[in-house]
Amino acid sequence: MRKAIVAIMLCCATAATAQGLTDMSNSSQARMKNTPLGAVKWTGGFWGNRFNMLSTTGIWDMWNTWNTPWEVIDDMGLHGSNGFRNFEVAAGTVKGKHHGPPFHDGDMYKWLEACATVYAITKDPKIDALMDKFIEQVALAQRNDGYIHTPVVISERNAGFDSHAKTENAAGIEIGKDQKHAFASRLNFETYNLGHLMTAGIIHKRATGKTTLFNCSKKAADFLYNFLTNDAAELSRNAICPSHYMGAVEMYRETGDEKYLTLAKGLIAIRDSVTNGEDHNQDRHKFRDQYEAMGHAVRANYLYAGVADLYAETGEEQLMKNLSAIWDDIIQHKIYIMGGCGALYDGVSPDGTTYDQPSIQQIHQAYGRQFQLPQEAAHNEICAQIGMMLFSWRMFQTTGDGKYIDNIENELYNGILSGISLDGKDFFYTEALRRTKEFPYVMRWPKHRQHYITCFCCPPNTLRTLCQAQEYAYAVNQNTLYVNLYGQNVLKTKEMEVEQTTNYPWDGKVTITIQKAKDLSTVKLHKPNWVEQYTVKVNGETADLDISRKWKKGDVIEVNFDMRPRLIEANPLVEEAKNQIAVKRGPIVYCLEGEDIEGGYNINDIAIPADIQFTEQKMSLNGHEMMVLKGEAVLVNQKKWDNQTLYRELQPITKKKVKIQLIPYYAWDNRGIQDMSLWLPLAR
Numbered sequence: 001m002r003k004a005i006v007a008i009m010l011c012c013a014t015a016a017t018a019q020g021l022t023d024m025s026n027s028s029q030a031r032m033k034n035t036p037l038g039a040v041k042w043t044g045g046f047w048g049n050r051f052n053m054l055s056t057t058g059i060w061d062m063w064n065t066w067n068t069p070w071e072v073i074d075d076m077g078l079h080g081s082n083g084f085r086n087f088e089v090a091a092g093t094v095k096g097k098h099h100g101p102p103f104h105d106g107d108m109y110k111w112l113e114a115c116a117t118v119y120a121i122t123k124d125p126k127i128d129a130l131m132d133k134f135i136e137q138v139a140l141a142q143r144n145d146g147y148i149h150t151p152v153v154i155s156e157r158n159a160g161f162d163s164h165a166k167t168e169n170a171a172g173i174e175i176g177k178d179q180k181h182a183f184a185s186r187l188n189f190e191t192y193n194l195g196h197l198m199t200a201g202i203i204h205k206r207a208t209g210k211t212t213l214f215n216c217s218k219k220a221a222d223f224l225y226n227f228l229t230n231d232a233a234e235l236s237r238n239a240i241c242p243s244h245y246m247g248a249v250e251m252y253r254e255t256g257d258e259k260y261l262t263l264a265k266g267l268i269a270i271r272d273s274v275t276n277g278e279d280h281n282q283d284r285h286k287f288r289d290q291y292e293a294m295g296h297a298v299r300a301n302y303l304y305a306g307v308a309d310l311y312a313e314t315g316e317e318q319l320m321k322n323l324s325a326i327w328d329d330i331i332q333h334k335i336y337i338m339g340g341c342g343a344l345y346d347g348v349s350p351d352g353t354t355y356d357q358p359s360i361q362q363i364h365q366a367y368g369r370q371f372q373l374p375q376e377a378a379h380n381e382i383c384a385q386i387g388m389m390l391f392s393w394r395m396f397q398t399t400g401d402g403k404y405i406d407n408i409e410n411e412l413y414n415g416i417l418s419g420i421s422l423d424g425k426d427f428f429y430t431e432a433l434r435r436t437k438e439f440p441y442v443m444r445w446p447k448h449r450q451h452y453i454t455c456f457c458c459p460p461n462t463l464r465t466l467c468q469a470q471e472y473a474y475a476v477n478q479n480t481l482y483v484n485l486y487g488q489n490v491l492k493t494k495e496m497e498v499e500q501t502t503n504y505p506w507d508g509k510v511t512i513t514i515q516k517a518k519d520l521s522t523v524k525l526h527k528p529n530w531v532e533q534y535t536v537k538v539n540g541e542t543a544d545l546d547i548s549r550k551w552k553k554g555d556v557i558e559v560n561f562d563m564r565p566r567l568i569e570a571n572p573l574v575e576e577a578k579n580q581i582a583v584k585r586g587p588i589v590y591c592l593e594g595e596d597i598e599g600g601y602n603i604n605d606i607a608i609p610a611d612i613q614f615t616e617q618k619m620s621l622n623g624h625e626m627m628v629l630k631g632e633a634v635l636v637n638q639k640k641w642d643n644q645t646l647y648r649e650l651q652p653i654t655k656k657k658v659k660i661q662l663i664p665y666y667a668w669d670n671r672g673i674q675d676m677s678l679w680l681p682l683a684r
Helices: 045-066 071-078 083-091 106-123 125-141 150-159 191-208 212-232 231-236 245-257 258-274 295-313 315-333 382-399 403-419 458-467
Strands: 041-043 344-347 364-365 472-479 478-485 488-492 496-502 511-517 522-525 534-538 546-548 556-561 565-568 581-583 590-597 606-609 615-621 624-635 658-662 680-683
Touching: 041 045, 045 083, 045 106, 045 458, 045 624, 083 106, 083 150, 083 546, 106 125, 106 191, 106 458, 106 546, 125 191, 125 212, 191 212, 191 245, 212 245, 245 258, 245 295, 258 295, 295 315, 295 364, 295 382, 315 382, 315 403, 382 403, 382 458, 403 458, 403 590, 522 556, 581 624, 590 624, 624 680
Parallel strands: 478 522, 606 680
Antiparallel strands: 041 488, 344 364, 472 478, 488 496, 496 511, 511 556, 522 546, 534 556, 565 581, 581 590, 581 680, 590 658, 606 624, 615 624, 624 658
16 A cells, blocks of 8 residues: 655645545655645636636537437438447336447546546536436446446347356356357457546546545456456557557556555556557557657557656656657657647558567557648647656656646647537637638548547547646645646645736736745746747746745736747658748647738738737627737739649749738637638748
């Protein structure tokens, strides 16, 4: 069992909300820990506006999607998932069959985690009752051995098997030859589902103090532990999008039971025993031999986050060598400016690794070669961006290096927020950097947000991550407070109360007022990597980013980050962005949509002068206020191309001036289907 905390830390408490998203209070390698779940609340500004939308429209509209039964979808042509009905059927509450993809169980657990996070802040009794309604069906559907996967449980129930009978062995009930069974196929995503159940159960307990879902998640962890003990080889082949690595470590942190750390270690270790592994699933080579990001980006980033959790507990130096090298490879060579991960719809294994290989394998949504970053054909599944953020958060907690916070900020504002419409109802699965009507073929996933996507993993993942944005704003280490993210909020714990007042990210001025500071000695302010000039003052006197003093009520920290539009260029090895620029202002990446080009000219004919002068202006769209950038671009070509011509002689360039307006990338596709480009040619 883990030793109890002896020293009283800034955020220690005995209530159910004492822990944050990742409780590294006793982790041997943790440099800091989360603030308590729900201790930080957005009080206005950018994230206050987004949280209000997510916690109301976002939560309830997605519930309506989950709660639309298959027969209603068929009869009325509605968009829905049958997700909740699957649990009702598995529980025996109603009769029926399973409908939808096998990973919807895990996606509903993500949605519930979003609900729990919101409840930790709002204490909304309606959300509490809604969670109870879902949890009741989960508990009824779960087998006595802890296994729960609605396609299998429904199959067993419809075949007349008692899912709650005493099982014969840890691997599960033996069922008829015509029935599916546990781990029949790695594409059933059972460990993915169980991992998200573990995480959701822990967060629900921390948010509400209830153990109803936690008991289910603990039973699921026990099932995996027993399966690992009895049939490790079978389990090793079922590690698709391995959320269960993070789930197992967090279960260890929550319970202090060493068997869950043993489970986490074993889950990583059995990857090395896989025969005929593949780069697609990062198991062709042993993990400790991997130093580059490779393969399916969601599977990769979930793996890296899980191993980072394991490192936090074990301190194995080799794991940190692997993780540091892989993270640097992504940031330096394979990530998009807006945080996108997994550039290629379909790659092959040499695009994911430089290791010698006896065969070439197809890889879906792959990390490609270094600098291989297409724009209009980019994949960038939202879950990959979320996985990258989870990876970075764990690396920050174990190193204290601010570069990981830079990635988290970029993902929140650009790579993840863009996944949901401004009204909170529609979602992207993938994120392109361009969309033009001339594009000659249809990609597998639409470049337009949809209310329901057949692969519905990203929408609830986006919802839960953005509902949890405030949980990344601060971290603590004994008497030190880390200020990671800026936004109008208040942090309240038993020992400390801190208030931020700001219009960030539109304004670089931030005021931090200390209202209570028992035992607080140091405040560490994060300087984002886009900042060139800044000032810091404490009670009117000049200070630095790391401020140590005897803090008292009423102390005021004033930070001012110089915030201006900047033209960004890519390494010339990024072929598709060569001689092009992107525009950033503060942490926000901008883009150009067709309707914001004066005269209705084609987006392909617009170029940006190197000396462009932008005018900043407020704009409201769907109830969300943002900053847009207005300026004069150059119209470089007016003769249209046709798709029957591959090359032609250079046409005369007019360089006519044309007015344009750039909007934040996260806000594109909220005004109908039209052309968009993040990267734009540089006028020469």
